[in-house]
Amino acid sequence: MxxxxxxxxxxxxxxxxxxxxxxxxxxxxxxxxxxxxxxxYDGSYLSKIPPDLENYLFVQRFLNSNLCFAFQDKETERVYPWVIDMTKFRQENLDNCYNAKDTNVKAYSLTLSHNNKKTTLTTKNWEGFLKKGETRQIFVYDSGNIRRAELFIEMQDAK
CATH class of the missing domain: 1.20.5 (Single alpha-helices involved in coiled-coils or other helix-helix interfaces)
Known part of the structure; x- marks a missing residue:
């Protein structure tokens, strides 16, 4: 059963x-x-700074800030990016704009070529040898005229 x-x-x-x-x-x-x-995924890649970002930001600071070298119209107080005022392109302005007294910051050398003249400014921690360089086509405000110029930017890592 x-x-x-x-x-x-x-x-x-x-x-x-x-x-x-x-x-x-x-x-x-x-x-x-x-x-x-x-x-x-590896989330740590989100916090990594791209290697050339710091250099890019400092170059923007040099060329776009009226506290550094950028031309500012006195009447409108407008700052013209990528236009260097020749009256501001001096060592004192570079020292005020980028404090390099501490050797833990990157060093820069800026060479401006216009009107068959070359003017070079270096930060206080510049060691004299090229680590990395790039050339930028910019404009220069000189004696009421805006002309094309070339800026060679050399960079060195901190010691």
Missing amino acids: QLKAIHGKRADISARKMIFYGIFGFLAAITFLLVAWFSV
Whole structure:
């Protein structure tokens, strides 16, 4: 005599359902692992400063700030970015604009070429050898005229 409670039709799982659940479980596990694999990232890269960002910001400071070398119209008080005022392109302005008394900051040398003249300014911690340099095409305000010029910016890492 067989017990109906153990071998009833309702309690039987067909082979199709077993195969389906096996494939579904396998695909669900693979999907979970793929999502976990692609969602894991190294968050420390978000806090890393790109290597040339600091140089870029200081160059912007030299060329776009009226406290450094940028030309400022006296009537409108508008500051013209990328236009160097020749009356401001002096060593005193560089020293006031960029405090390099401490040797833990980068050193800069700025060479301005215009009207067949070259003027070079260096920060106090400049060591005299080129680490990295770039040339920028800019404008110069000199004696009421704005002319094209070339600025060669040399950079050195801090000691």
